[in-house]
Amino acid sequence: MIKSTYKKVKRMTTTMRFIHWINFFTIVVAVATGLYIAHPYYQTFIAVSAVHKYVMAWNRWAHFIGAILLDVTFIIIAYLYFFSRFDKPYKKLIPNRANIKEFVEVFLNLVTFNRRKRFDSSHADSFNTVYFTILHLMLLFMLFSGFQLYVQGLESGISSIGGWWPLLIHMATDWTLYVFGGNMGVRIAHHIGMWWIIVWVLFHIYYQVWRTIFWQEGDIAISFGGSKFAKTDSSDA
Amino acid sequence: MEKREFIKKLFTVKNCAVNTNRGKAYYDALYKKCKKRLDELEATEPVKNIDLKEELKVNGVSRRTFLKWVSATTAMLMLPPTFEPLVAKAAELMNRLPVIWVEFQDCAGNTEAFIRSDGPKIEEILLDIISLEYQETLMAPAGYQAEAQLNNAVKHFKGKYILVVEGSVPTAENGIYGTIGASGKTFVESLTGLSRNAAAIIAVGNCATFGGVPAASPNPTGAKGVMNIIKGKPIINIPACPANPINIVGTILLVVLKGQIPELDSLLRPKWAFGYRIHDNCERRAHFDAGEYVEEWGDNRAKNNFCLYKMGCKGPMTFNNCPIVRYNEAVNWPVGAGHGCIGCSEPEFWDKYAFERPIADANIKAPDGGVESSVDEFGLGLLGVAGVGIATHAAVSAIIGKKSKPKEDEPKEEEKERDKDE
Numbered sequence: 001m002i003k004s005t006y007k008k009v010k011r012m013t014t015t016m017r018f019i020h021w022i023n024f025f026t027i028v029v030a031v032a033t034g035l036y037i038a039h040p041y042y043q044t045f046i047a048v049s050a051v052h053k054y055v056m057a058w059n060r061w062a063h064f065i066g067a068i069l070l071d072v073t074f075i076i077i078a079y080l081y082f083f084s085r086f087d088k089p090y091k092k093l094i095p096n097r098a099n100i101k102e103f104v105e106v107f108l109n110l111v112t113f114n115r116r117k118r119f120d121s122s123h124a125d126s127f128n129t130v131y132f133t134i135l136h137l138m139l140l141f142m143l144f145s146g147f148q149l150y151v152q153g154l155e156s157g158i159s160s161i162g163g164w165w166p167l168l169i170h171m172a173t174d175w176t177l178y179v180f181g182g183n184m185g186v187r188i189a190h191h192i193g194m195w196w197i198i199v200w201v202l203f204h205i206y207y208q209v210w211r212t213i214f215w216q217e218g219d220i221a222i223s224f225g226g227s228k229f230a231k232t233d234s235s236d237a
Numbered sequence: 238m239e240k241r242e243f244i245k246k247l248f249t250v251k252n253c254a255v256n257t258n259r260g261k262a263y264y265d266a267l268y269k270k271c272k273k274r275l276d277e278l279e280a281t282e283p284v285k286n287i288d289l290k291e292e293l294k295v296n297g298v299s300r301r302t303f304l305k306w307v308s309a310t311t312a313m314l315m316l317p318p319t320f321e322p323l324v325a326k327a328a329e330l331m332n333r334l335p336v337i338w339v340e341f342q343d344c345a346g347n348t349e350a351f352i353r354s355d356g357p358k359i360e361e362i363l364l365d366i367i368s369l370e371y372q373e374t375l376m377a378p379a380g381y382q383a384e385a386q387l388n389n390a391v392k393h394f395k396g397k398y399i400l401v402v403e404g405s406v407p408t409a410e411n412g413i414y415g416t417i418g419a420s421g422k423t424f425v426e427s428l429t430g431l432s433r434n435a436a437a438i439i440a441v442g443n444c445a446t447f448g449g450v451p452a453a454s455p456n457p458t459g460a461k462g463v464m465n466i467i468k469g470k471p472i473i474n475i476p477a478c479p480a481n482p483i484n485i486v487g488t489i490l491l492v493v494l495k496g497q498i499p500e501l502d503s504l505l506r507p508k509w510a511f512g513y514r515i516h517d518n519c520e521r522r523a524h525f526d527a528g529e530y531v532e533e534w535g536d537n538r539a540k541n542n543f544c545l546y547k548m549g550c551k552g553p554m555t556f557n558n559c560p561i562v563r564y565n566e567a568v569n570w571p572v573g574a575g576h577g578c579i580g581c582s583e584p585e586f587w588d589k590y591a592f593e594r595p596i597a598d599a600n601i602k603a604p605d606g607g608v609e610s611s612v613d614e615f616g617l618g619l620l621g622v623a624g625v626g627i628a629t630h631a632a633v634s635a636i637i638g639k640k641s642k643p644k645e646d647e648p649k650e651e652e653k654e655r656d657k658d659e
Contacts, residue, residue, distance in 0.1 A: 216640055
């Protein structure tokens with residue numbers, strides 16, 4: 001019986017799934033609006049005066065709200081990496097023997113088209129954890145470079161919430177100017193960062209679908225229902 | 238109460254931005270200091286025996302025009318109106334200021350911007366007033382006499398003169414790409430020699446400040462700006478292509494007035510002139526926010542003064558006061574005339590700003606100077622490579638990939654068969 005060979009394994013809590021889909025939608029919004037900001041790719045066909053259209057301004061607003069949501073989820077995720085009561089992903093990032101072995105095995109599983117599978121696929125593996133961490137680091141980079149671009153518009157040094165805000169951003173992000181070569185260098189780096197994130201998303205979706213098809217453990221369900229179904233020995237059932 | 242004070246302090250924290258109102262106490266103290274400085278300066282002998290009042294009269298500039306200029310300049314320098322008499326006096330006392338103006342690898346555009354006007358501007362008249370000891374474009378002597386003039390000036394005004402530098406300095410192959418005079422002195426030698434005895438250095442134009450056009454990729458002459466060569470001297474950068482004469486005069490005026498260099502930003506640009514972003518003072522800003530852009534030169538949108546962002550305007554990333562003070566006695570400025578900003582007051586402007594399209598579409602060089610492509614081309618290439626990789630993996634997976642099977646699959650199948658049979 002199928003029931004006896006599969007075991008339900010919880011992999012994502014409700015909070016994690018909530019964060020996952022917030023991240024998904026905000027990245028979609030940030031990419032769509034970011035492309036418009038970089039090069040306005042559609043025209044404003046609204047027959048009212050400029051002040052009512054506000055198309056670029058709304059795009060920038062949505063981009064910024066999306067960015068703030070991503071920044072908030074980044075901070076929560078960073079916290080959960082170390083202090084989650086469910087799973088502490090940082091444990092899978094420590095380069096110890098077991099993690100390196102698992103990383104290599106999961107990678108070999110991918111490049112041998114699942115002909116070789118010598119690891120326990122029921123729990124979060126170190127390969128995917130490293131891959132997820134790369135996204136969070138890219139989002140952190142977008143946070144720093146994005147805030148640098150944002151603070152260029154606050155050159156007056158005042159903001160509706162006080163002068164500490166632009167000051168804080170300057171202190172936190174002015175290093176990007178030196179690293180990437182001035183205002184424009186940061187802008188180019190921010191824009192290229194988007195492409196890397198899109199590539200990341202492309203592989204992420206592919207890989208999860210691929211796992212679902214080849215591992216036959218319902219991996220794609222993790223982000224929706226929170227669980228997958230791992231194979232067990234009949235004795236476990 | 239303490240909490241309230243804390244919150245108040247938090248919300249009024251001082252930061253790195255331009256502070257246009259520092260309070261009465263500050264300006265009173267500054268006024269006294271400047272007055273003292275000007276009185277001392279007045280007591281010294283003028284280096285050049287030209288009187289500003291006479292000069293204005295000769296050039297047909299009325300006292301009223303001059304005072305209007307003084308008011309505008311005082312405001313531009315972010316000083317309160319009470320400073321107007323001091324600014325007027327500083328202008329008069331500019332004949333006490335020895336200036337050596339040298340020119341390196343450039344087009345003399347900054348000098349030209351200064352002197353090519355439809356009528357004598359007050360800035361131009363002030364150029365006559367300052368004791369310009371050496372200026373290759375304007376001076377009468379040539380050859381050996383010019384060199385002698387320069388040496389005399391350096392000797393006579395040792396430690397007092399302001400060195401104005403125009404043009405970038407070629408450094409490749411020991412600087413042989415630029416030499417001056419019969420002795421074949423390189424520009425690097427000339428600059429280091431002259432800056433040794435200068436009171437301060439003012440680099441004007443993008444070439445002298447950040448290398449400008451000569452430093453554009455691949456920069457065959459190894460062109461550099463002054464601040465990348467001279468260390469340990471007060472340097473003021475007045476970039477732009479050309480630098481706005483009003484910014485040059487304003488800076489020199491401030492030096493005369495305060496006896497010190499003005500407040501500078503991280504790129505050594507005076508904050509009073511370069512503390513503002515072009516985008517935030519642009520007359521076409523409403524069209525930017527509305528998403529109304531010029532799509533093509535001369536189209537209907539262009540005729541209606543729509544935003545030039547899609548034609549490559551770099552106002553959103555450029556800091557300069559051109560939308561406020563404009564050029565040619567506030568007649569107009571690039572965006573006003575219908576061409577986007579090319580970011581000429583920013584470092585590397587020729588490589589990263591000065592193209593007539595948004596940065597996403599502009600061809601830029603890879604950091605190693607290699608392949609030239611637009612950011613989006615690069616991104617789409619990246620996406621293409623990833624897509625091909627994934628497609629290949631998917632195809633091979635479909636052909637030779639092995640789907641995992643539960644250990645109990647085989648008996649299960651048999652079981653099914655058996656069930657059927659029965």
